[in-house]
Structure formats: structure tokens, C-alpha cells
Amino acid sequence: MNMKHTILIAALLAAPTVQASGGGESFAATQPKWKAECSSCHIAYPPKLLPAASWKTMMGSLDKHFGTDASLDAAATTEILAFLEKNASRRKPEPSAKPVLRFTETRWFQSEHDEVSARLWKDPRVKSPSNCAACHTKAENGDFNEHNIRLPR
Ligand code: HEC
Ligand code: HEC
Incomplete structure (x- = not known):
């Protein structure tokens, strides 16, 4: 390999990796078990919603x-x-x-949702903040990107 190629490859390797999701955080980690x-009772809540100590207590x-x-x-x-600990919130x-077990009661969750009105949280189609899929149409895939939100109206 000549010098020019070596430099090109080094530059490519050093380039910062670009997030595909366009800004939003990724919650897509998954594991079959x-x-x-x-x-079975709610969507499989992504590991990144709670820190490792919380998952340990819950499990x-x-x-x-x-x-x-x-x-x-x-x-x-x-x-x-x-799996939960490896992909937990940092x-x-x-x-x-x-340790907090209900992430819906964290300040982080509440601030991400400060534009959701009290009336909407109680809407019969939503029922509870834990019902992510009522608004996040791709919640089951760990996709909470703002482009995939449809508020019941
Ligand atoms: C038998 C039914 C059932 C199964 C199975 C189940 N859960 Fe739950 N889970 C619940 C119920 C009921 C709640 C409380 C929902 C509420 O009050 O809105 C809950 C709440 C939660 C919450 C808190 C959500 C919040 O409001 O912040 C987390 C986190 C959670 N479950 C994780 C898990 C994990 C991890 C597993 C698999 C090991 C699991 N659950 C399996 C019934 C279940
Ligand atoms: C009543 C509708 C509704 C429900 C139910 C709901 N959300 Fe949201 N969520 C929103 C709205 C609206 C936003 C703000 C989007 C924005 O800021 O552009 C949001 C933002 C978020 C964000 C930040 C997204 C980003 O890319 O910055 C995350 C993460 C999130 N929600 C997770 C959840 C989870 C997990 C649940 C279920 C436990 C849930 N949400 C339930 C409406 C909802």
C-alpha cells in the first residue's frame, strides 16, 4: 500500500460516526429473551430508561x-x-x-413531556403515561423519535 492510501484510510477511520436518527436518542437495544x-403486559420498556441499579432492584x-x-x-x-445493565441509562x-423503578416519575421523563397537557395524559385513549404506544407509533421498536409521534386528537 502506498503512502497516499494509508493517509486516506486513516482519515476515514478518524471521521466521527454520524447518528442515523437525526438528533433523538437511540433506545433501540434489543434482546430476544x-x-x-x-x-406481555406493556411494551418492553427500553433498558436506557433506567440506570443499572434500578434494573437490578426490579429484576x-x-x-x-x-x-x-x-x-x-x-x-x-x-x-x-x-442485557438491561449493559444498555442502561448512564x-x-x-x-x-x-433506586427509581418508575421512570415515568423521573424529572427527565417529565421534562421530555412538558408539552403534553394534563388533559391529554388522562384521555381515555392514553390512560397513563406508561402507555407509550398511544403517541409513539413505533414505541415497540424502541423508536421515540419525534417524527413518529401522533397525538390522539
Ligand atoms: C404480568 C404482567 C407484567 C410483566 C410480565 C412485566 N410487567 Fe412491568 N409492569 C407491569 C405493571 C402492571 C406495571 C405498572 C403499570 C402502570 O402502573 O402503569 C409495570 C410497570 C413497569 C415499569 C415502570 C413503568 C413506569 O410507569 O415508569 C417498568 C420499568 C417495567 N414494568 C419493566 C418490566 C420488565 C423489565 C419486565 C420483564 C422482566 C416486565 N416489566 C414484565 C406488569 C408486568
Ligand atoms: C400522550 C402522548 C405521549 C405518551 C403516552 C408518551 N409520550 Fe413520549 N413524547 C410525547 C411528546 C409530545 C414528546 C415531545 C416531542 C418533542 O419534543 O418534539 C415526547 C418525547 C419523548 C422522548 C424524547 C424523544 C426525542 O427524540 O427527544 C422520549 C425518549 C419519550 N417521549 C419516551 C416515551 C416513553 C418511553 C413513553 C412511555 C413510557 C412515552 N414517551 C409516552 C408524547 C407522549
Whole structure:
């Protein structure tokens, strides 16, 4: 390889990688076991919505999961926890004695949604903020990009 080529390749390797999604954060990490086991009652909430400590606490108490029993065998629990921790939020957790389990109550979630009116959150087609797919049409694919939001009207 001559000198000119070597320099060209080095320049290409050094070029910053461009995000395909156009600004919005990516929540697209996926894993088959997680997708299968965590999407029967609500969409499989992306790992990036909570920090690792929160996932650890949640996966350690699936038998008491928000008033329901979502327990799994030990192997599945370990496999899913590893995926969640690896792709967890790196945002500094909010100061509190216990890890947050409901990301919909975090300041981050509330500020991303400050333009959603109280009336809309209670609309019968939305029911609750945890019902992501009521507005994010591609929530099931971990796509929360603003271009794929349709507010019920
Ligand atoms: C048997 C049904 C069921 C299964 C299975 C289940 N969940 Fe849930 N989950 C719930 C219910 C019910 C809530 C509370 C929903 C609400 O109050 O709006 C919830 C809430 C949550 C929340 C908090 C959402 C918020 O409002 O901030 C997270 C995070 C969550 N689940 C993660 C998981 C993970 C991870 C798994 C797989 C290991 C899982 N869930 C499997 C029933 C389930
Ligand atoms: C009532 C409709 C509605 C519901 C339900 C809803 N969202 Fe949103 N979401 C919005 C709107 C509106 C925005 C703001 C878009 C903007 O700023 O342009 C938004 C923004 C976001 C963003 C930031 C997107 C970006 O690219 O900056 C994320 C992430 C997000 N929502 C996640 C969720 C998750 C996860 C859930 C379910 C737990 C959810 N949302 C439920 C309406 C909703």
C-alpha cells in the first residue's frame, strides 16, 4: 500500500460516526429473551430508561412487580438483567434513598413531556403515561423519535 492510501484510510477511520436518527436518542437495544418476557403486559420498556441499579432492584423483585407477579426462572432473570445493565441509562440517577423503578416519575421523563397537557395524559385513549404506544407509533421498536409521534386528537 502506498503512502497516499494509508493517509486516506486513516482519515476515514478518524471521521466521527454520524447518528442515523437525526438528533433523538437511540433506545433501540434489543434482546430476544427480554423482548419475549417483558412485553406481555406493556411494551418492553427500553433498558436506557433506567440506570443499572434500578434494573437490578426490579429484576430482584419480579414477584412483586407493581402489584403483579412477573417472576421468571433464575436463568432468564440473569440473562435479562445482564442485557438491561449493559444498555442502561448512564444519566446520573436522581438523588433518592432507593433506586427509581418508575421512570415515568423521573424529572427527565417529565421534562421530555412538558408539552403534553394534563388533559391529554388522562384521555381515555392514553390512560397513563406508561402507555407509550398511544403517541409513539413505533414505541415497540424502541423508536421515540419525534417524527413518529401522533397525538390522539
Ligand atoms: C404480568 C404482567 C407484567 C410483566 C410480565 C412485566 N410487567 Fe412491568 N409492569 C407491569 C405493571 C402492571 C406495571 C405498572 C403499570 C402502570 O402502573 O402503569 C409495570 C410497570 C413497569 C415499569 C415502570 C413503568 C413506569 O410507569 O415508569 C417498568 C420499568 C417495567 N414494568 C419493566 C418490566 C420488565 C423489565 C419486565 C420483564 C422482566 C416486565 N416489566 C414484565 C406488569 C408486568
Ligand atoms: C400522550 C402522548 C405521549 C405518551 C403516552 C408518551 N409520550 Fe413520549 N413524547 C410525547 C411528546 C409530545 C414528546 C415531545 C416531542 C418533542 O419534543 O418534539 C415526547 C418525547 C419523548 C422522548 C424524547 C424523544 C426525542 O427524540 O427527544 C422520549 C425518549 C419519550 N417521549 C419516551 C416515551 C416513553 C418511553 C413513553 C412511555 C413510557 C412515552 N414517551 C409516552 C408524547 C407522549
